[in-house]
Amino acid sequence: MTGWIKSPADIYAQSFATIRAEAALGRVPADLTDLAIRVVHACGMTDIVAHLAWSEGGGQAGRAALVAGKPILVDAEMVAHGIIRRNLPAANSVICTLGEVSAVEARDAATTRSALAVDKWLPHLDGAVVAIGNAPTAVFRLLELVAAGAPRPALVLGFAVGFVGAVESKDALIASGLPHVALTGRRGGSAMAAAAVNALARGLE
Amino acid sequence: MTGWIKSPADIYAQSFATIRAEAALGRVPADLTDLAIRVVHACGMTDIVAHLAWSEGGGQAGRAALVAGKPILVDAEMVAHGIIRRNLPAANSVICTLGEVSAVEARDAATTRSALAVDKWLPHLDGAVVAIGNAPTAVFRLLELVAAGAPRPALVLGFAVGFVGAVESKDALIASGLPHVALTGRRGGSAMAAAAVNALARGLE
Numbered sequence: 461m462t463g464w465i466k467s468p469a470d471i472y473a474q475s476f477a478t479i480r481a482e483a484a485l486g487r488v489p490a491d492l493t494d495l496a497i498r499v500v501h502a503c504g505m506t507d508i509v510a511h512l513a514w515s516e517g518g519g520q521a522g523r524a525a526l527v528a529g530k531p532i533l534v535d536a537e538m539v540a541h542g543i544i545r546r547n548l549p550a551a552n553s554v555i556c557t558l559g560e561v562s563a564v565e566a567r568d569a570a571t572t573r574s575a576l577a578v579d580k581w582l583p584h585l586d587g588a589v590v591a592i593g594n595a596p597t598a599v600f601r602l603l604e605l606v607a608a609g610a611p612r613p614a615l616v617l618g619f620a621v622g623f624v625g626a627v628e629s630k631d632a633l634i635a636s637g638l639p640h641v642a643l644t645g646r647r648g649g650s651a652m653a654a655a656a657v658n659a660l661a662r663g664l665e
Numbered sequence: 666m667t668g669w670i671k672s673p674a675d676i677y678a679q680s681f682a683t684i685r686a687e688a689a690l691g692r693v694p695a696d697l698t699d700l701a702i703r704v705v706h707a708c709g710m711t712d713i714v715a716h717l718a719w720s721e722g723g724g725q726a727g728r729a730a731l732v733a734g735k736p737i738l739v740d741a742e743m744v745a746h747g748i749i750r751r752n753l754p755a756a757n758s759v760i761c762t763l764g765e766v767s768a769v770e771a772r773d774a775a776t777t778r779s780a781l782a783v784d785k786w787l788p789h790l791d792g793a794v795v796a797i798g799n800a801p802t803a804v805f806r807l808l809e810l811v812a813a814g815a816p817r818p819a820l821v822l823g824f825a826v827g828f829v830g831a832v833e834s835k836d837a838l839i840a841s842g843l844p845h846v847a848l849t850g851r852r853g854g855s856a857m858a859a860a861a862v863n864a865l866a867r868g869l870e
Contacts, residue, residue: 504851541742646709
């Protein structure tokens with residue numbers, strides 16, 4: 461097993477160079493270029509850039525929220541554990557409320573744990589950065605709450621994944637008027653959502 | 666925001682039905698069908714089934730190791746947090762040693778933190794289930810250690826991701842003679858690695 465590259469700096473540099481060479485980054489605005497690169501890096505797929513959607517100024521809004529010390533609300537522990545804490549500009553809180561909701565509570569409320577956990581974001585939602593990397597039902601519930609008058613987050617990173625509701629939830633997010641960056645289609649995941657946060661926090665460093 | 670599916674049971678059932686309808690599962694052996702379905706479910710891509718590689722009996726070996734109470738060794742906290750603990754058949758330990766290695770130690774050893782963390786698996790490696798969802802260098806280091814006489818794991822789940830070493834590390838795993846299930850190519854990730862463990866632990870339940 462000789463010849464494998466062991467230098468973390470070299471690995472990052474070669475990775476980002478490959479992504480810049482292969483990914484169609486020309487369509488991505490300046491405030492989201494690093495985000496697009498980091499999301500591609502997290503999943504190994506350069507073609508996803510063509511499927512990213514965003515609202516104008518989304519990257520700047522997310523960055524400003526982090527600098528202002530706003531919390532990061534995530535739908536899954538995997539997202540929380542993908543965020544590089546030391547890179548956050550204001551030692552921002554990373555809040556995952558999923559563990560506060562039991563399966564029995566969700567059953568009694570006739571919804572998913574992920575959706576019910578979003579209700580517990582309410583005290584933290586105003587101006588926050590939301591990163592959803594798993595559950596379409598978390599996206600749907602967030603949109604319901606905001607439509608009903610809940611505080612608006614500064615940015616919603618929509619990377620819900622899968623075969624039931626992922627496409628529709630992200631399309632609904634894009635149509636909602638909320639500031640967003642989203643990957644349309646079935647693809648998504650915790651690693652992409654965390655990578656998006658990491659890019660807003662510190663670019664490619 | 667009306668009409669979204671809120672029942673977790675319905676979401677799972679519809680997801681798995683869609684995957685069975687779309688994915689080319691015919692090439693997958695019986696002991697890995699649930700694993701293939703869960704990995705597809707985790708990433709939203711049915712086409713990955715064509716890129717799965719395995720050694721004969723790999724699924725059975727991994728399942729037997731879990732039933733026997735062997736530990737699960739993972740390369741990233743994200744993998745650890747994607748494993749559904751209550752479904753593990755023997756309250757198996759999930760061990761991530763990455764946090765035991767500092768960036769300074771890795772620099773002094775001229776390697777990555779992920780590779781150095783694999784050295785700390787040695788006391789747990791014999792007969793274990795290894796799940797790698799992030800770092801190619803963890804795969805490379807594991808293969809080096811085993812080639813040098815380290816205890817052999819029961820199964821290696823190879824889902825390293827990215828642009829530098831991911832392809833090569835998984836090809837080396839497949840060529841190594843170690844029992845394995847791997848996704849060839851650049852794609853992979855923590856969610857897929859965790860999904861593979863979850864399938865070995867409890868199928869599609």
